[in-house]
Amino acid sequence: MVTESKRKEKGQRKKSLGQTLAGLAIGIILWPVFLPYLFIHDPVIDVKSTIVILVAIVVSGAFALIIHEFGHAVAGTFSGMKFMNMSIGPIVIIRSGGRSRIIFQKPALGYLGRAMLRFPAETPSEQMESGLKRYVAGGPAANVVAAAVAIALVYTILPSGILLTFAIVNLLLGAANLIPTDSRGMMTDGKHLSMLSGKTPGKELVLISYRLMQEDAEGADWRPGTVAEAEEMIRLQPDHPLTPALYASLSPYYIPENPSEAVVLGRRIAFRERDQKIDPLQDMADIAMVHVLYAAGKLTSEPEIRLKLVQIGDAEKVTRLFRDAYLAYLDDQPEKLRNCLEDLELVLGQWHSLYLEGRYEKGRISALRQFLNNTQHQ
Template sequence: MVTASRDKGTGQKKKSLGQTLAGLAIGVVLWPVFLPYLFIHEPVIDLKNTLVILTAIVVSAVLALIIHEFGHAIAGAVSGMKFMNMSIGPLVVIRSGEKNRIIFQKPALGYLGRAMLRFPAEITAEQMENVLKRYVAGGPAANIIAATISVALVYTILPSGVLLTFAIVNLLLGAANLIPSDSKGMMTDGKHLSMLAGKTPGKELVLISYRLMQEDTEGTDWSPETVRTAEELVRRNPDHPLTPALYASLSPYYISKNPLLSEELGREIAFRERPLKIDPLQDMADIAMIHTLHAAGLLSSEPEIRTKLSRIGETEKVTRLFRDAYSAILDRQADKLNDYLDELEHVLGEWHSLYLEGIYEKERVLVLRNALRDCETQCNR
């Protein structure tokens, strides 16, 4: 245990050092971009110009985010992927059936922007890997291209501090996203590219996740071969940051057939020690295991079940509400359970930025409705 702890600490130090050096490199690149402008034009630094630049930074950040997500979407579509949804802050564009819909919803897992595309037809793992590299790189590339064009205009025909600010913000967003890092369930494009290139572990986990989404985005109609591959990867990579999300995606396949298989598969993934205080992917794995235990009739007999439920955090609202609903079942609090289930149905709505149509989650709500009736019967005795 001591050795593992030291290795983990060493890895975190190397990771922090790498990110620091990458940040310094970005800073070194930025100096030649804006420093010549200061010498050529000698801008006046007063209150008015300061407010203009601050406003330009805010507007540029929004525009850079839009450019970034459209870069992903265009790169994926050109490579043969199919558009699913795109979010810019609370604004979400959904492709449902043959129509596009616009809704407003809080971003999932803290993402300020997100473009989701999938593969519409069967392709080989090698083809999928190549397309995903272009799709992931499309976002940072779009920012860097926008920054390059803006800088060229600033130093040729359109000198403007506002345009230069726009260029710098785009360059920062694009370059920062290329740094391989992850935090609280969010991974940069650079981390995904690093995994796809085989520089860091996780390529097979990324590919199988897209394979599951390709075969059935809303349910569990996956081929037995794909399921076996996903199960094997869960067993082989219990400590990888992506494995909890893969287990959470895979568990519904078993829960309707044999929940004990899901329970056995999740033992190394769910309820494990949390190195991070906020870990929404681990929360998803824990809730998937709770669903499994409830379906198998093992929830109340699970050792330290209330302690395990209490570890699930507040970051993602659906997992938090399921946590509270199961706690109410254990405590036989019918009124509270009813409130949590009502809120769950409201949060899931017609579409959710993380669970999409939420077919499985809505099925679990119906199951807990039945548990609510049992709870009311027992409480009235």
């Protein structure tokens, strides 16, 4: 009988082999792109030209990222989705409350770029599925189109090593994003397309996540049927990489009336053994479980709760600060708890690229502040 660890090890080997083969395929594609240029123009390779190309790679990478995220946004808009926000490094463009603004924040979950769009309430499921495929494919497609245009110009009217570098970087970003893989809570566009097309498990998880966002992107005002479907997905696919994120998204629904239900639902999701040291989605599920344990009055009686909190990593700042806040609560350190809550309010601000208005998170901060106030008056 194959043990769980051996099964995971076998899956990792298969995943690594697939990534290696995909990388070789990309390399084979790139050779015909730049080799003819070397033979036609015989460029001089010296210190100056090397520096120019290195700078061109960096600048091209930044532009390729912008092209990629705008590709997602344009494809999503044409698919009937509504723009919410777009992150390009620390720059976040927001559309909320009928107006647009720009803020500066550390990239969420390690993404250098991210475009968030959602479907209007009236969008049927079939249209949502096809629209999601176009939205996800829009980023890599934009890079490939930009690369094709640049290559055509290089070999016709505008021979330029810098422009060729721009083409190669776009081609690399677009092609690499189509490799169906995930790491440290981040999934490529290829992995999302693979799930949406049914080639790998997870299609239902993706669709229910967008349905929750469709019904209420800023809170937990979801239809009971949608909640029941999300609960079923969590029970059926507890080991899927996306399930921790779904549980974290769903958990606010149960507070303040039924936090104990969320505790039961999260038992197979939260605090489980980790396959990788950095796992921000698992961190989010763990802290979601801590929130509902606290709301249910069961946090201090949870077995080995301090050890469970300590294993939550530093990859996402809001999660880390909540971890430290609950540790301060358990250790009876009111000053440290107060400092953590103040830092959380600063990080969330009026708007956050991952937590949006952060209503739920700010509610958890208020609950802990209430504990501090009650302690001071005793």
